[in-house]
Amino acid sequence: xxxxxxILSPNNSGSSMLYKYLMRCKHIVAxxxxxxxxxxxxxxxxxxxxxCKGQILTDENYDIIKRxxxxxxxxxxxxxxxxxxxxxxxxxxxxxxxxxxxxxxxxYNWDExxxxxxxxxAKNVSYNEKDRIFLEKSTSDILRPHLYQKSFKNVxxxxxxxxPYAVCEGIHRRNKYAWGRCVRQWVETAEKQIExxxxxxxxxxxxxxxxxxxxxxxxxxxxxxxxxxxxxxxxGEVKVHALDGIKIRGIINLNSKQIGNLSKxxxxxxxxYLVPFHHVLERFGYEVLVx
Numbered sequence: 001x002x003x004x005x006x007i008l009s010p011n012n013s014g015s016s017m018l019y020k021y022l023m024r025c026k027h028i029v030a031x032x033x034x035x036x037x038x039x040x041x042x043x044x045x046x047x048x049x050x051x052c053k054g055q056i057l058t059d060e061n062y063d064i065i066k067r068x069x070x071x072x073x074x075x076x077x078x079x080x081x082x083x084x085x086x087x088x089x090x091x092x093x094x095x096x097x098x099x100x101x102x103x104x105x106x107x108y109n110w111d112e113x114x115x116x117x118x119x120x121x122a123k124n125v126s127y128n129e130k131d132r133i134f135l136e137k138s139t140s141d142i143l144r145p146h147l148y149q150k151s152f153k154n155v156x157x158x159x160x161x162x163x164p165y166a167v168c169e170g171i172h173r174r175n176k177y178a179w180g181r182c183v184r185q186w187v188e189t190a191e192k193q194i195e196x197x198x199x200x201x202x203x204x205x206x207x208x209x210x211x212x213x214x215x216x217x218x219x220x221x222x223x224x225x226x227x228x229x230x231x232x233x234x235x236g237e238v239k240v241h242a243l244d245g246i247k248i249r250g251i252i253n254l255n256s257k258q259i260g261n262l263s264k265x266x267x268x269x270x271x272x273y274l275v276p277f278h279h280v281l282e283r284f285g286y287e288v289l290v291x
Contacts, residue, residue, distance in 0.1 A: 004152045005226070007137035008145060008196055009160035010189035011093045012170035014208040015137050017251060018160065020238035022135055027228040029124045030135040031117070041117055041136040093171045094181060095140045096188035102143040110151040131228050142189055145196055156226060159193055159205030161284050166208075166258040168270055179266065183273035190280050207284060212253035259289070267291045 005022075009015035023030045031041060101107055121127060121134055133156075141148075142159075149155050168182040197205050204225045206218050215234035222232055237250045262270070267289055274281070275288055 001154060002132045002134065003154040003156055003226070003228070004134045004136070004148070005156045005158065006141050006145065006148050007135075007158050007160065008142040008193065008203075009137065009139070009158075010142060010162070010167060010186065010193075011095075011139050012167045013160045013162035014211055015139075015160055017238070017240050018158065018211065019135065019137050020240055021234050021251075022229070022232065024233070024238075025133075025229050025231050027126065027129055027131050027133050028135050029121045029126045029129075029132050031120050031124075040138040041113075041141075093139070093175050094177065094185045095143060096185055096192075097181075099143050099188070099192075102140045103147075105147055105150075108147065108151075110147075114151070133226065133228055142192055142196070145200055149200075155202065157196065157200055157203040158222065159196055159203055160208060160211075161190060161193055161205070162208035163255050163259070163286055164190070164274060164281070165262060165267070165270060165289055166255045169258040169261050169266075172266075173261070179269045180273050183270055187274070187277050187280060190277075190284065194280070194283055209253060209255065212251050215251060264291045 005028075007015050007018060009018075019030065022028050095102060117134075117136065126132065145155075145157055148157075164183070164186040167186050168179065171177055171182040171185060172179060193205070197203060202225060204221045206221060211218050211234070219232045219234055222229055234251055237248050239246060239248050268291070271288055278288065281287060
């Protein structure tokens with residue numbers, strides 16, 4: 001029986017690393033790009049968007065600005081799949097700022113989305129396996145599991161969370177957002193993850209820290225939910241997006257390095273926004289950082 005597996009994860013929380021290890025499983029049918037890097041379903045939609053003449057802007061004539069402008073201005077495409085790209089909904093890495101969009105069923109064309117995704121999944125060597133598990137991850141998936149449950153059959157989820165200070169450091173470093181904006185992203189996605197954990201039937205969740213430090217326990221948790229993934233193995237190296245570009249490496253906990261990038265002033269400012277949500281921290285076993 002075919003199943004669908006969606007990774008619900010905030011930005012900078014290990015979802016790409018998790019995806020890459022899952023891609024090695026026999027029954028996983030994953031989206032991937034020409035560089036064999038995990039591909040987000042939302043990126044696939046953007047890449048396969050046709051212009052008004054029906055021409056697909058393929059990798060050979062890749063023009064991201066032309067593609068984005070078309071996506072923004074074509075009513076048919078704009079209503080296909082919301083995505084947080086800064087040139088579309090202007091909430092790159094902070095999708096909670098437009099959560100009313102991502103949670104709105106009317107913003108999606110599921111028939112076309114599934115057609116495009118299935119065409120890409122079909123390119124995977126595992127597509128002809130029995131008991132396939134179709135894998136997808138997009139940063140805004142964490143806001144729309146209810147839509148996946150409604151639009152797909154046999155749906156399962158993996159939920160991730162990560163230390164808020166490391167997450168905020170990553171968002172701030174990449175996008176230069178104010179600390180309050182970074183903290184809001186962590187808090188609201190963490191609150192949404194609590195809602196997902198409590199409400200969804202088929203979900204296995206774990207922390208980024210557990211994935212790094214207790215990979216065998218995480219693997220067992222995944223197998224308990226999806227026995228087809230008997231061969232999940234977090235040993236060895238995979239190609240991932242790292243702090244310093246695309247690297248081939250094993251699982252490494254980067255919390256210390258990223259939190260170490262924060263000054264006392266940075267931590268103090270983060271705490272002013274984070275402390276009121278101590279109950280969210282406690283739910284996931286995190287604490288306010290004392291400097």
